[in-house]
Amino acid sequence: MKIAASVKSGITRSLRAWKGILIMWFVILLMVSMVAIPMKGVLQSGLGDSMITEKLAAGINIDFFADMSASFKSLVSYFSNGLLMIIITGFFINTFLTGGLFNSLKKHSGSFSYNEFFKSSADNFWSFSGISLIVNLIIVLVAIVVIIIPISVFEQAEFSSEGSLFKAVIITISIFLLIVAYLYIVADYARAWQAISDKGGCFRALRFAFRQTAGTFFLSCSLMLILLLFQLFYGLVVFKLLTQYKPVSGIGVFMLFLFSQILFYIKLMMKATRYGSITKMMELNTVSPDQ
Amino acid sequence: MKRYLIFAYALVLFMLPAHSQLINKQQLSPRQTGYTIDARLDPVSKVVTGSMNAFWVNMSNDVVPDIQLHLYMNAFKNGNSTLNIETHGYRKQKQSEYGWINIVSFKDRNGVNLTPFMNFISPDDGNISDQTVMRVRLPKPVSPGDTVFINVEFETKLPSHIRRTGYNDDFYFVAQWFPKFGVYEPVGMRYATKGGWNCHQFHYNSEFYSNHSLYTVNITVPNEYIVGSGGLQMEEPSSDQKAGTKTIRYRAEDIVDFAWTAWPGYSVFYDKWKNVEITLLIPKERTEQVGRQFGSVKNALEYFSANVGAYPWPYLTIVDPPAKGDGAGGMEYTTLFTSSSSYMMPEFLHFPEMVTVHEFGHAYFMGILASNEFEEPWLDEGVNSFWEERIMDHYYGENSGLMDNPLLKLADNSYGRIMYVSSDRRQTVSNNEYSWNYPYGTYGMMSYFKTATWLYTLMGIVGEETTNEIFREYYKKWAFKHPSGKDFVNVVNDVVPRINGNKFGNDMNWFFDQTLYGTGICDYKVSRIFNDQIEFQSDYSAVPDTLKRNSDVSEKRYKSVAELERAGEVMLPVDVLIHFTNGDEIHESWDGKSRFKDFIYIGSRRIEWVKIDPDYKIKMDINYINNSMTIRPDRIPVRRFSYKLIAFMQFFISFISL
Numbered sequence: 001m002k003i004a005a006s007v008k009s010g011i012t013r014s015l016r017a018w019k020g021i022l023i024m025w026f027v028i029l030l031m032v033s034m035v036a037i038p039m040k041g042v043l044q045s046g047l048g049d050s051m052i053t054e055k056l057a058a059g060i061n062i063d064f065f066a067d068m069s070a071s072f073k074s075l076v077s078y079f080s081n082g083l084l085m086i087i088i089t090g091f092f093i094n095t096f097l098t099g100g101l102f103n104s105l106k107k108h109s110g111s112f113s114y115n116e117f118f119k120s121s122a123d124n125f126w127s128f129s130g131i132s133l134i135v136n137l138i139i140v141l142v143a144i145v146v147i148i149i150p151i152s153v154f155e156q157a158e159f160s161s162e163g164s165l166f167k168a169v170i171i172t173i174s175i176f177l178l179i180v181a182y183l184y185i186v187a188d189y190a191r192a193w194q195a196i197s198d199k200g201g202c203f204r205a206l207r208f209a210f211r212q213t214a215g216t217f218f219l220s221c222s223l224m225l226i227l228l229l230f231q232l233f234y235g236l237v238v239f240k241l242l243t244q245y246k247p248v249s250g251i252g253v254f255m256l257f258l259f260s261q262i263l264f265y266i267k268l269m270m271k272a273t274r275y276g277s278i279t280k281m282m283e284l285n286t287v288s289p290d291q
Numbered sequence: 292m293k294r295y296l297i298f299a300y301a302l303v304l305f306m307l308p309a310h311s312q313l314i315n316k317q318q319l320s321p322r323q324t325g326y327t328i329d330a331r332l333d334p335v336s337k338v339v340t341g342s343m344n345a346f347w348v349n350m351s352n353d354v355v356p357d358i359q360l361h362l363y364m365n366a367f368k369n370g371n372s373t374l375n376i377e378t379h380g381y382r383k384q385k386q387s388e389y390g391w392i393n394i395v396s397f398k399d400r401n402g403v404n405l406t407p408f409m410n411f412i413s414p415d416d417g418n419i420s421d422q423t424v425m426r427v428r429l430p431k432p433v434s435p436g437d438t439v440f441i442n443v444e445f446e447t448k449l450p451s452h453i454r455r456t457g458y459n460d461d462f463y464f465v466a467q468w469f470p471k472f473g474v475y476e477p478v479g480m481r482y483a484t485k486g487g488w489n490c491h492q493f494h495y496n497s498e499f500y501s502n503h504s505l506y507t508v509n510i511t512v513p514n515e516y517i518v519g520s521g522g523l524q525m526e527e528p529s530s531d532q533k534a535g536t537k538t539i540r541y542r543a544e545d546i547v548d549f550a551w552t553a554w555p556g557y558s559v560f561y562d563k564w565k566n567v568e569i570t571l572l573i574p575k576e577r578t579e580q581v582g583r584q585f586g587s588v589k590n591a592l593e594y595f596s597a598n599v600g601a602y603p604w605p606y607l608t609i610v611d612p613p614a615k616g617d618g619a620g621g622m623e624y625t626t627l628f629t630s631s632s633s634y635m636m637p638e639f640l641h642f643p644e645m646v647t648v649h650e651f652g653h654a655y656f657m658g659i660l661a662s663n664e665f666e667e668p669w670l671d672e673g674v675n676s677f678w679e680e681r682i683m684d685h686y687y688g689e690n691s692g693l694m695d696n697p698l699l700k701l702a703d704n705s706y707g708r709i710m711y712v713s714s715d716r717r718q719t720v721s722n723n724e725y726s727w728n729y730p731y732g733t734y735g736m737m738s739y740f741k742t743a744t745w746l747y748t749l750m751g752i753v754g755e756e757t758t759n760e761i762f763r764e765y766y767k768k769w770a771f772k773h774p775s776g777k778d779f780v781n782v783v784n785d786v787v788p789r790i791n792g793n794k795f796g797n798d799m800n801w802f803f804d805q806t807l808y809g810t811g812i813c814d815y816k817v818s819r820i821f822n823d824q825i826e827f828q829s830d831y832s833a834v835p836d837t838l839k840r841n842s843d844v845s846e847k848r849y850k851s852v853a854e855l856e857r858a859g860e861v862m863l864p865v866d867v868l869i870h871f872t873n874g875d876e877i878h879e880s881w882d883g884k885s886r887f888k889d890f891i892y893i894g895s896r897r898i899e900w901v902k903i904d905p906d907y908k909i910k911m912d913i914n915y916i917n918n919s920m921t922i923r924p925d926r927i928p929v930r931r932f933s934y935k936l937i938a939f940m941q942f943f944i945s946f947i948s949l
Binding site for chain 1: 556574576577613614633634635697698699701705706708709712713900902913914915916917918919920921922924925926927928929930931932933934935936937938939940941942943944945946947948949
């Protein structure tokens with residue numbers, strides 16, 4: 001019951017915060033465009049007035065990229081450097097905007113205000129950065145402990161075989177994903193608590209989050225798994241749609257852009273629903289955020 | 292005297308099977324060499340103990356004072372062997388991890404001990420630390436027609452770090468393991484200007500140049516081991532219950548090397564293609580790969596038989612090594628080869644099939660034709676890669692021979708071409724180089740991929756059927772005779788004019804001089820298209836329409852020019868397709884010799900686009916992008932690509948952020 005109520009509330013809250021999500025979408029689009037548009041230029045100049053683009057009609061063509069030679073190296077350079085830049089700046093920008101979003105998702109947040117959104121973004125930035133950094137660090141450590149070390153040991157073991165190694169990889173990755181889901185709950189509780197509480201500090205928020213997660217383990221985990229599975233399913237559908245859709249006209253390509261952006265906006269809405277649902281779950285299970 | 296009589300009797304017994312036919316009805320090769328070996332594997336010490344009787348027949352007109360043999364396992368004997376120097380792979384190892392071959396005794400037909408006459412030589416690089424070639428001075432030089440018999444007792448310690456051969460745990464791949472004769476080349480054979488042994492050291496690149504031989508090999512292993520070899524099992528294994536071992540007797544005829552493997556974890560499967568019995572040894576857990584392995588080798592058998600020549604042996608063994616033996620994967624020993632698959636290998640990746648087709652193909656170029664891989668690696672690896680690419684793309688999809696995924700398709704010939712055209716060292720050296728002389732990092736690209744690419748180009752020029760005929764003739768003329776590169780070129784020069792007349796000139800040397808022996812690149816490009824309106828006139832009847840159309844005299848006339856350029860050094864004939872704004876198309880031919888070429892048209896139509904080599908026949912062209920030009924470029928694919936990239940990056944950011 002609490003799960004259904006949380007999800008329902010999460011959806012309502014995310015719909016109410018649509019403007020905040022719109023800001024997130026726009027900022028991410030700008031950031032990605034800073035990499036993708038120069039890449040498009042490089043690709044265009046590498047092709048000149050060639051008709052080789054015919055070969056792209058059926059999808060990615062390896063010959064085509066090989067023949068780009070120097071242009072391809074520029075393309076790869078743009079992509080790799082751009083991706084690194086996006087990962088770093090994306091982390092901070094996302095952390096910043098999530099601060100505002102969590103504030104919009106909390107109970108009695110009232111009508112959306114841009115001032116309020118950016119103010120809370122700024123207020124929560126450092127503690128949200130701390131929470132994100134610590135949780136990400138834990139995820140990396142978990143990956144090392146749960147996947148890399150056991151698989152390395154298993155690979156060296158005399159009894160290991162190809163089949164058992166494969167099964168071991170599947171099992172360790174599954175365990176890792178479950179722990180990641182757990183850490184997502186912790187991160188969400190910590191940020192929800194931080195958005196509600198007047199007291200700052202990522203460590204206090206995390207302490208609350210771990211206690212809250214432990215106290216509502218079954219409920220929280222079930223809720224998170226349901227939400228993540230929906231997101232995963234949605235991601236797979238989007239991937240399939242975007243890879244299969246190959247428009248050949250100008251209007252078709254514009255529709256592709258529009259369509260892909262709507263899909264991404266929905267993805268952000270789903271993420272906001274997750275934040276809102278966890279916030280609601282916290283509100284249902286916590287007498288006071290100062291606990 | 293009695294001793295000599297006994298020995299002579301033994302020799303007669305030994306030589307009888309040498310000329311008997313147990314596998315094929317007819318002898319396929321001259322069988323200049325033959326080996327009878329008793330081998331015993333000790334899984335504790337990792338040593339194969341061998342007792343070998345072997346012969347070499349002097350089929351030349353020379354009096355030969357010595358014999359030369361490969362002792363390839365010594366490549367793993369020390370850190371200064373030529374192999375280890377070439378791979379920069381030497382690391383301090385435990386003594387138990389090294390490999391070597393130790394000659395315990397070496398006698399001639401009279402029982403004379405020849406060990407005092409043995410010495411190591413290094414004909415390729417003078418490396419005194421390399422002990423992979425042994426010369427034995429004979430007490431009496433060998434006259435033409437005479438036969439040298441040797442009896443050798445040896446111990447082969449297998450290396451632990453498998454590089455083609457060795458062991459890991461209880462897996463053994465035993466190759467290059469016994470003393471093997473080099474090839475004596477008399478004057479006139481290949482490039483020989485005087486008679487002498489051609490016996491190269493063991494190198495990182497290239498492995499084979501040997502006589503076609505007769506092998507009778509008895510292998511003794513512990514009972515639980517499953518054995519596969521390049522020979523045909525002649526009888527049920529004999530078992531020694533007390534020692535817990537079994538002995539398996541194999542015979543192989545007219546092959547250039549004998550290798551075997553032993554591992555308790557194999558599953559054995561059988562299949563058949565026409566008269567060829569196929570045996571597959573594969574790890575038990577990989578049984579889902581069995582169909583893929585059999586399917587691909589049958590495809591290769593069918594394609595080679597139809598387009599090159601018959602596979603002459605009635606059996607074939609495929610070994611798919613386990614992960615712990617992957618260093619043995621992707622190797623060829625004529626009637627036995629190793630593939631390389633893995634547990635749960637996705638169906639869309641045709642990598643195991645590609646390896647199987649490639650390694651099987653060596654049965655033709657390294658096994659049947661048996662060219663000198665050390666001196667002309669392109670003639671084996673390159674020619675074989677060409678056939679591998681053709682077979683893969685024929686059976687697994689023209690655009691998906693190597694990978695067939697909705698997101699990414701990759702033709703095998705595209706992969707080969709990319710490896711050549713995208714290399715910034717493609718002009719460092721020609722294709723005509725000894726394997727160990729290639730500058731670092733260029734061997735694979737040149738020997739495999741450049742060769743396959745120019746062979747595709749040759750096929751693009753002379754046609755597919757002519758190409759097949761070239762190889763049929765090459766096989767017919769040179770099977771079991773060790774052809775050289777010039778012999779292959781001569782076959783091309785015979786076949787192409789015979790089928791095409793004078794279309795490509797008296798011979799094809801102009802092609803090989805540029806591709807095989809040259810270092811130039813091929814790059815044709817469309818430099819410019821322009822359509823200039825001819826000064827306005829009320830009546831254009833004075834301006835001829837070179838397109839020979841019935842243009843209205845009042846229609847505007849244009850001077851339309853397609854400017855083409857040869858940007859590379861290689862000159863090849865190319866087709867040119869010119870498309871006009873009204874849909875008309877003209878096919879032109881250009882001999883491709885001049886640096887620039889203009890195609891000029893005057894008429895009422897304008898050029899819309901131009902394509903050089905519209906059917907992509909000239910695979911050597913390093914840049915297909917500049918092969919075409921249009922006045923109305925299509926930007927849609929790039930925009931589509933960019934928008935999808937933006938979307939995927941957005942989802943990526945959202946995915947990695949909490």
